[in-house]
Amino acid sequence: MNTSKFSIHAEDGIRFFGETTASVSHEIKNCLAIMNESAGLLQDLVMLSRKGKPLDPERIDRIAGQISGQIKRADAIVKNMNSFAHSTDVPEKSTDMGEILSLAMTLAQRSAANQGVSIRFAPPQEKIIAVTHPFFLMYAIRRCLDFSIKTIGPEKVVEVMMQAGEGNIEIVFRRIENPDDQNLKISFCEKLESMLEKLGGHLLFHDLPKGISLVLNRTHQK
Amino acid sequence: MTEKVLLVDDEQEFIDTLAERMRNRGMEVETSTSPKSALKLVEDGAFDAVVLDLQMPEMDGLEALKILKEKRPELQVILLTGHATVEKGIEAMKLGAMDLVEKPADLSVLTEKIHKAQAKKMILVEKKSEEKIRNIMMSKSW
Numbered sequence: 487m488n489t490s491k492f493s494i495h496a497e498d499g500i501r502f503f504g505e506t507t508a509s510v511s512h513e514i515k516n517c518l519a520i521m522n523e524s525a526g527l528l529q530d531l532v533m534l535s536r537k538g539k540p541l542d543p544e545r546i547d548r549i550a551g552q553i554s555g556q557i558k559r560a561d562a563i564v565k566n567m568n569s570f571a572h573s574t575d576v577p578e579k580s581t582d583m584g585e586i587l588s589l590a591m592t593l594a595q596r597s598a599a600n601q602g603v604s605i606r607f608a609p610p611q612e613k614i615i616a617v618t619h620p621f622f623l624m625y626a627i628r629r630c631l632d633f634s635i636k637t638i639g640p641e642k643v644v645e646v647m648m649q650a651g652e653g654n655i656e657i658v659f660r661r662i663e664n665p666d667d668q669n670l671k672i673s674f675c676e677k678l679e680s681m682l683e684k685l686g687g688h689l690l691f692h693d694l695p696k697g698i699s700l701v702l703n704r705t706h707q708k
Numbered sequence: 709m710t711e712k713v714l715l716v717d718d719e720q721e722f723i724d725t726l727a728e729r730m731r732n733r734g735m736e737v738e739t740s741t742s743p744k745s746a747l748k749l750v751e752d753g754a755f756d757a758v759v760l761d762l763q764m765p766e767m768d769g770l771e772a773l774k775i776l777k778e779k780r781p782e783l784q785v786i787l788l789t790g791h792a793t794v795e796k797g798i799e800a801m802k803l804g805a806m807d808l809v810e811k812p813a814d815l816s817v818l819t820e821k822i823h824k825a826q827a828k829k830m831i832l833v834e835k836k837s838e839e840k841i842r843n844i845m846m847s848k849s850w
Contacts, residue, residue: 526815600763
Protein backbone atom coordinates (compact mmCIF):
# COMPACT_ATOMS: atom_id res chain seq x y z
CA MET A 487 0.00 0.00 0.00
CA ASN A 488 1.47 3.40 -0.93
CA THR A 489 1.67 6.31 1.54
CA SER A 490 -1.16 8.39 0.14
CA LYS A 491 -3.50 5.38 0.04
CA PHE A 492 -2.55 4.56 3.61
CA SER A 493 -3.20 8.12 4.67
CA ILE A 494 -6.76 8.16 3.14
CA HIS A 495 -7.39 4.79 4.72
CA ALA A 496 -6.10 5.80 8.18
CA GLU A 497 -7.90 9.15 8.19
CA ASP A 498 -11.21 7.66 7.16
CA GLY A 499 -10.77 4.75 9.59
CA ILE A 500 -10.33 7.22 12.45
CA ARG A 501 -13.33 9.21 11.18
CA PHE A 502 -15.42 6.01 11.21
CA PHE A 503 -14.33 5.28 14.78
CA GLY A 504 -15.22 8.85 15.78
CA GLU A 505 -18.62 8.81 14.04
CA THR A 506 -19.52 5.53 15.72
CA THR A 507 -18.45 6.49 19.23
CA ALA A 508 -20.11 9.92 18.96
CA SER A 509 -23.39 8.32 17.91
CA VAL A 510 -23.18 5.78 20.75
CA SER A 511 -22.45 8.49 23.33
CA HIS A 512 -25.51 10.43 22.13
CA GLU A 513 -27.66 7.36 22.63
CA ILE A 514 -26.28 6.82 26.13
CA LYS A 515 -26.97 10.48 26.93
CA ASN A 516 -30.58 9.96 25.87
CA CYS A 517 -30.89 7.04 28.29
CA LEU A 518 -29.31 9.12 31.06
CA ALA A 519 -31.67 12.00 30.31
CA ILE A 520 -34.72 9.73 30.73
CA MET A 521 -33.31 8.24 33.95
CA ASN A 522 -32.59 11.76 35.21
CA GLU A 523 -36.15 12.94 34.55
CA SER A 524 -37.64 9.74 36.03
CA ALA A 525 -35.59 10.15 39.23
CA GLY A 526 -36.61 13.81 39.33
CA LEU A 527 -40.26 12.85 38.95
CA LEU A 528 -39.93 10.43 41.88
CA GLN A 529 -38.50 13.29 43.97
CA ASP A 530 -41.39 15.53 42.87
CA LEU A 531 -43.93 12.88 43.93
CA VAL A 532 -42.25 12.46 47.32
CA MET A 533 -42.31 16.24 47.78
CA LEU A 534 -46.00 16.35 46.87
CA SER A 535 -46.74 13.50 49.30
CA ARG A 536 -45.05 15.52 52.06
CA LYS A 537 -47.53 18.25 51.25
CA GLY A 538 -50.42 15.80 51.66
CA LYS A 539 -50.93 14.31 48.17
CA PRO A 540 -50.96 10.50 48.60
CA LEU A 541 -48.35 8.44 46.76
CA ASP A 542 -49.77 6.09 44.13
CA PRO A 543 -47.83 2.76 44.32
CA GLU A 544 -48.77 1.90 40.70
CA ARG A 545 -47.32 5.18 39.53
CA ILE A 546 -44.07 4.59 41.47
CA ASP A 547 -43.88 1.09 40.01
CA ARG A 548 -44.29 2.45 36.46
CA ILE A 549 -41.53 5.03 36.97
CA ALA A 550 -39.20 2.39 38.46
CA GLY A 551 -39.96 0.20 35.43
CA GLN A 552 -39.09 3.10 33.15
CA ILE A 553 -35.73 3.51 34.89
CA SER A 554 -34.87 -0.18 34.70
CA GLY A 555 -35.92 -0.24 31.03
CA GLN A 556 -33.48 2.55 30.31
CA ILE A 557 -30.73 0.80 32.28
CA LYS A 558 -31.24 -2.28 30.08
CA ARG A 559 -31.19 -0.11 26.96
CA ALA A 560 -27.98 1.65 28.04
CA ASP A 561 -26.39 -1.69 28.95
CA ALA A 562 -27.08 -3.07 25.45
CA ILE A 563 -25.62 0.11 23.89
CA VAL A 564 -22.47 -0.15 26.04
CA LYS A 565 -22.11 -3.88 25.23
CA ASN A 566 -22.21 -3.05 21.50
CA MET A 567 -19.73 -0.23 22.03
CA ASN A 568 -17.44 -2.60 23.90
CA SER A 569 -17.58 -5.21 21.11
CA PHE A 570 -16.84 -2.46 18.61
CA ALA A 571 -13.86 -1.19 20.63
CA HIS A 572 -12.47 -4.73 20.95
CA SER A 573 -12.74 -5.26 17.19
CA THR A 574 -9.33 -3.57 16.93
CA ASP A 575 -7.62 -5.98 19.36
CA VAL A 576 -5.98 -8.35 16.86
CA PRO A 577 -5.12 -7.95 13.16
CA GLU A 578 -7.14 -10.98 12.05
CA LYS A 579 -9.20 -13.62 13.76
CA SER A 580 -11.82 -16.28 13.17
CA THR A 581 -15.03 -14.24 13.14
CA ASP A 582 -18.76 -14.86 13.15
CA MET A 583 -19.56 -12.77 10.07
CA GLY A 584 -23.30 -12.56 10.77
CA GLU A 585 -22.57 -11.22 14.25
CA ILE A 586 -20.21 -8.58 12.86
CA LEU A 587 -22.75 -7.50 10.22
CA SER A 588 -25.47 -7.34 12.86
CA LEU A 589 -23.24 -5.21 15.13
CA ALA A 590 -22.34 -2.89 12.23
CA MET A 591 -26.05 -2.47 11.39
CA THR A 592 -27.00 -1.77 15.02
CA LEU A 593 -24.26 0.83 15.34
CA ALA A 594 -25.35 2.50 12.08
CA GLN A 595 -29.06 2.52 12.97
CA ARG A 596 -29.13 5.99 14.54
CA SER A 597 -27.09 7.65 11.81
CA ALA A 598 -29.39 6.13 9.17
CA ALA A 599 -32.49 7.22 11.12
CA ASN A 600 -31.11 10.76 11.38
CA GLN A 601 -30.98 10.76 7.58
CA GLY A 602 -34.56 9.46 7.42
CA VAL A 603 -33.51 5.99 6.27
CA SER A 604 -34.47 2.65 7.78
CA ILE A 605 -32.32 -0.45 7.54
CA ARG A 606 -33.95 -3.84 6.95
CA PHE A 607 -31.43 -6.42 8.00
CA ALA A 608 -31.93 -10.16 7.87
CA PRO A 609 -29.21 -12.11 9.70
CA PRO A 610 -27.90 -15.19 7.87
CA GLN A 611 -29.79 -18.44 8.59
CA GLU A 612 -26.60 -20.31 9.43
CA LYS A 613 -23.40 -19.27 11.16
CA ILE A 614 -20.82 -18.01 8.68
CA ILE A 615 -17.31 -18.12 10.09
CA ALA A 616 -14.28 -16.63 8.35
CA VAL A 617 -10.87 -15.27 9.19
CA THR A 618 -10.95 -11.50 8.87
CA HIS A 619 -10.15 -8.21 10.58
CA PRO A 620 -13.41 -7.34 12.36
CA PHE A 621 -12.78 -3.57 12.58
CA PHE A 622 -11.80 -3.18 8.93
CA LEU A 623 -14.75 -5.32 7.91
CA MET A 624 -17.14 -3.12 9.91
CA TYR A 625 -15.55 -0.06 8.33
CA ALA A 626 -16.10 -1.47 4.82
CA ILE A 627 -19.69 -2.45 5.66
CA ARG A 628 -20.40 1.02 7.05
CA ARG A 629 -19.02 2.79 3.99
CA CYS A 630 -21.14 0.52 1.74
CA LEU A 631 -24.16 1.47 3.84
CA ASP A 632 -23.25 5.18 3.65
CA PHE A 633 -23.01 4.91 -0.14
CA SER A 634 -26.37 3.11 -0.22
CA ILE A 635 -27.97 5.87 1.87
CA LYS A 636 -26.54 8.56 -0.41
CA THR A 637 -28.03 6.86 -3.45
CA ILE A 638 -31.26 5.69 -1.84
CA GLY A 639 -34.64 5.46 -3.56
CA PRO A 640 -37.82 7.27 -2.50
CA GLU A 641 -38.87 4.50 -0.10
CA LYS A 642 -35.81 5.33 1.99
CA VAL A 643 -35.16 1.71 2.95
CA VAL A 644 -31.88 -0.18 2.58
CA GLU A 645 -32.11 -3.96 2.67
CA VAL A 646 -28.99 -5.70 3.90
CA MET A 647 -28.31 -9.41 3.79
CA MET A 648 -25.38 -11.81 3.94
CA GLN A 649 -24.93 -15.01 2.00
CA ALA A 650 -22.12 -17.54 1.85
CA GLY A 651 -21.17 -18.98 -1.52
CA GLU A 652 -18.43 -21.21 -2.88
CA GLY A 653 -15.28 -19.70 -1.48
CA ASN A 654 -16.77 -16.29 -0.79
CA ILE A 655 -19.12 -14.32 1.43
CA GLU A 656 -21.36 -11.68 -0.06
CA ILE A 657 -22.95 -8.78 1.81
CA VAL A 658 -25.71 -7.31 -0.33
CA PHE A 659 -27.17 -3.80 -0.04
CA ARG A 660 -30.43 -3.40 -2.00
CA ARG A 661 -33.04 -0.78 -2.92
CA ILE A 662 -30.53 1.78 -4.06
CA GLU A 663 -31.94 4.14 -6.65
CA ASN A 664 -28.91 5.58 -8.35
CA PRO A 665 -25.68 3.64 -7.79
CA ASP A 666 -24.40 4.95 -11.11
CA ASP A 667 -23.71 8.48 -9.87
CA GLN A 668 -20.13 8.59 -11.14
CA ASN A 669 -18.70 11.11 -8.66
CA LEU A 670 -20.06 9.28 -5.64
CA LYS A 671 -19.04 5.95 -7.08
CA ILE A 672 -15.46 7.03 -7.73
CA SER A 673 -14.93 8.52 -4.28
CA PHE A 674 -16.58 5.48 -2.64
CA CYS A 675 -14.40 3.02 -4.58
CA GLU A 676 -11.24 5.03 -3.91
CA LYS A 677 -12.01 5.15 -0.20
CA LEU A 678 -12.47 1.39 -0.02
CA GLU A 679 -9.81 0.26 -2.48
CA SER A 680 -6.94 -0.30 -0.07
CA MET A 681 -9.24 -1.64 2.64
CA LEU A 682 -10.68 -4.23 0.26
CA GLU A 683 -7.17 -5.23 -0.69
CA LYS A 684 -6.49 -5.89 2.96
CA LEU A 685 -9.74 -7.78 3.49
CA GLY A 686 -9.37 -9.77 0.28
CA GLY A 687 -12.58 -8.51 -1.22
CA HIS A 688 -14.11 -6.50 -4.02
CA LEU A 689 -17.25 -4.54 -4.82
CA LEU A 690 -19.99 -5.50 -7.26
CA PHE A 691 -22.53 -3.06 -8.66
CA HIS A 692 -25.87 -4.63 -9.63
CA ASP A 693 -28.39 -3.34 -12.11
CA LEU A 694 -31.47 -5.47 -11.50
CA PRO A 695 -32.38 -5.04 -8.74
CA LYS A 696 -30.13 -2.07 -8.16
CA GLY A 697 -27.67 -2.52 -5.37
CA ILE A 698 -24.10 -3.21 -4.36
CA SER A 699 -22.30 -6.20 -2.92
CA LEU A 700 -19.26 -6.42 -0.76
CA VAL A 701 -17.70 -9.75 -1.75
CA LEU A 702 -15.07 -11.26 0.53
CA ASN A 703 -12.81 -14.09 -0.50
CA ARG A 704 -13.20 -16.76 2.16
CA THR A 705 -9.80 -18.29 1.55
CA HIS A 706 -8.05 -14.96 2.01
CA GLN A 707 -5.76 -15.38 5.01
CA LYS A 708 -2.53 -13.67 5.87
CA MET B 709 -47.64 34.49 34.35
CA THR B 710 -47.72 30.85 33.20
CA GLU B 711 -45.06 29.98 30.65
CA LYS B 712 -46.28 28.15 27.57
CA VAL B 713 -43.67 25.65 26.42
CA LEU B 714 -43.37 23.22 23.53
CA LEU B 715 -41.07 20.21 24.04
CA VAL B 716 -39.75 18.53 20.90
CA ASP B 717 -37.72 15.33 21.19
CA ASP B 718 -38.01 11.92 19.52
CA GLU B 719 -37.64 10.16 22.89
CA GLN B 720 -41.27 9.76 24.01
CA GLU B 721 -40.46 8.74 27.60
CA PHE B 722 -38.17 11.73 27.96
CA ILE B 723 -40.67 14.37 26.88
CA ASP B 724 -43.56 12.74 28.77
CA THR B 725 -41.63 12.75 32.04
CA LEU B 726 -40.10 16.18 31.54
CA ALA B 727 -43.51 17.61 30.60
CA GLU B 728 -45.07 16.20 33.77
CA ARG B 729 -42.35 17.73 35.92
CA MET B 730 -42.72 21.09 34.19
CA ARG B 731 -46.51 20.98 34.64
CA ASN B 732 -45.91 20.24 38.35
CA ARG B 733 -44.05 23.57 38.37
CA GLY B 734 -46.99 25.44 36.89
CA MET B 735 -45.97 25.56 33.24
CA GLU B 736 -48.32 24.89 30.35
CA VAL B 737 -46.61 22.24 28.25
CA GLU B 738 -47.27 20.66 24.85
CA THR B 739 -45.11 17.89 23.41
CA SER B 740 -44.15 16.51 20.04
CA THR B 741 -41.89 13.64 19.01
CA SER B 742 -41.81 14.88 15.44
CA PRO B 743 -40.19 18.13 14.28
CA LYS B 744 -42.67 18.36 11.40
CA SER B 745 -45.72 18.26 13.66
CA ALA B 746 -43.92 20.66 16.03
CA LEU B 747 -43.71 23.20 13.19
CA LYS B 748 -47.47 22.86 12.76
CA LEU B 749 -48.03 23.35 16.52
CA VAL B 750 -45.93 26.50 16.45
CA GLU B 751 -48.08 27.89 13.63
CA ASP B 752 -51.22 27.29 15.68
CA GLY B 753 -50.09 28.21 19.18
CA ALA B 754 -48.26 31.07 20.86
CA PHE B 755 -45.41 29.50 22.80
CA ASP B 756 -43.03 31.42 25.04
CA ALA B 757 -40.30 28.85 24.45
CA VAL B 758 -39.58 25.77 22.38
CA VAL B 759 -37.21 23.20 23.87
CA LEU B 760 -35.86 21.38 20.85
CA ASP B 761 -33.62 18.30 20.57
CA LEU B 762 -30.67 18.87 18.27
CA GLN B 763 -30.65 15.36 16.77
CA MET B 764 -33.89 13.86 15.54
CA PRO B 765 -34.60 11.25 12.86
CA GLU B 766 -37.08 13.27 10.83
CA MET B 767 -35.26 16.56 10.72
CA ASP B 768 -32.00 17.96 12.07
CA GLY B 769 -32.59 20.26 15.07
CA LEU B 770 -30.72 23.12 13.39
CA GLU B 771 -32.88 22.81 10.29
CA ALA B 772 -36.01 22.84 12.48
CA LEU B 773 -34.65 25.89 14.34
CA LYS B 774 -34.14 27.74 11.07
CA ILE B 775 -37.72 27.09 9.95
CA LEU B 776 -39.12 27.97 13.40
CA LYS B 777 -37.30 31.33 13.42
CA GLU B 778 -38.49 32.07 9.89
CA LYS B 779 -42.09 31.36 10.88
CA ARG B 780 -41.95 33.10 14.28
CA PRO B 781 -38.90 35.35 14.71
CA GLU B 782 -39.94 36.27 18.26
CA LEU B 783 -39.98 32.60 19.31
CA GLN B 784 -37.35 31.65 21.88
CA VAL B 785 -35.72 28.29 21.13
CA ILE B 786 -33.64 26.38 23.67
CA LEU B 787 -31.72 23.52 22.08
CA LEU B 788 -31.17 20.25 23.93
CA THR B 789 -28.20 18.15 22.97
CA GLY B 790 -26.52 14.90 23.97
CA HIS B 791 -23.15 16.51 23.58
CA ALA B 792 -22.70 19.95 22.12
CA THR B 793 -19.66 20.63 20.01
CA VAL B 794 -18.47 24.25 19.98
CA GLU B 795 -19.17 24.44 16.23
CA LYS B 796 -22.77 23.27 16.65
CA GLY B 797 -23.26 25.73 19.50
CA ILE B 798 -22.00 28.66 17.42
CA GLU B 799 -24.12 27.58 14.44
CA ALA B 800 -27.19 27.35 16.68
CA MET B 801 -26.62 30.82 18.11
CA LYS B 802 -26.10 32.25 14.63
CA LEU B 803 -29.43 30.75 13.60
CA GLY B 804 -31.10 32.51 16.53
CA ALA B 805 -31.22 29.91 19.30
CA MET B 806 -31.59 31.48 22.72
CA ASP B 807 -29.50 28.86 24.48
CA LEU B 808 -28.08 25.37 24.34
CA VAL B 809 -28.54 22.87 27.20
CA GLU B 810 -26.73 19.59 27.51
CA LYS B 811 -28.58 16.34 28.33
CA PRO B 812 -29.22 15.20 31.03
CA ALA B 813 -30.56 18.66 31.85
CA ASP B 814 -30.92 20.14 35.31
CA LEU B 815 -34.60 21.12 35.50
CA SER B 816 -33.93 24.18 37.67
CA VAL B 817 -31.45 25.45 35.02
CA LEU B 818 -33.91 24.72 32.22
CA THR B 819 -36.76 26.42 34.14
CA GLU B 820 -34.60 29.51 34.65
CA LYS B 821 -33.89 29.65 30.93
CA ILE B 822 -37.60 29.28 30.16
CA HIS B 823 -38.37 32.24 32.50
CA LYS B 824 -35.78 34.28 30.62
CA ALA B 825 -37.21 33.14 27.27
CA GLN B 826 -40.67 34.31 28.29
CA ALA B 827 -39.35 37.73 29.36
CA LYS B 828 -37.34 38.08 26.15
CA LYS B 829 -40.32 37.12 24.01
CA MET B 830 -42.55 39.65 25.79
CA ILE B 831 -40.06 42.45 25.09
CA LEU B 832 -39.91 41.46 21.42
CA VAL B 833 -43.70 41.28 21.12
CA GLU B 834 -44.07 44.69 22.85
CA LYS B 835 -41.48 46.20 20.52
CA LYS B 836 -43.32 44.76 17.54
CA SER B 837 -46.63 46.21 18.76
CA GLU B 838 -45.04 49.64 19.38
CA GLU B 839 -43.62 49.58 15.88
CA LYS B 840 -47.00 48.63 14.46
CA ILE B 841 -48.70 51.53 16.32
CA ARG B 842 -45.95 53.93 15.19
CA ASN B 843 -46.45 52.85 11.57
CA ILE B 844 -50.21 53.38 11.83
CA MET B 845 -49.66 56.83 13.39
CA MET B 846 -47.20 57.80 10.66
CA SER B 847 -49.46 56.61 7.86
CA LYS B 848 -52.44 58.65 9.07
CA SER B 849 -52.48 62.39 8.56
CA TRP B 850 -53.94 63.35 11.94
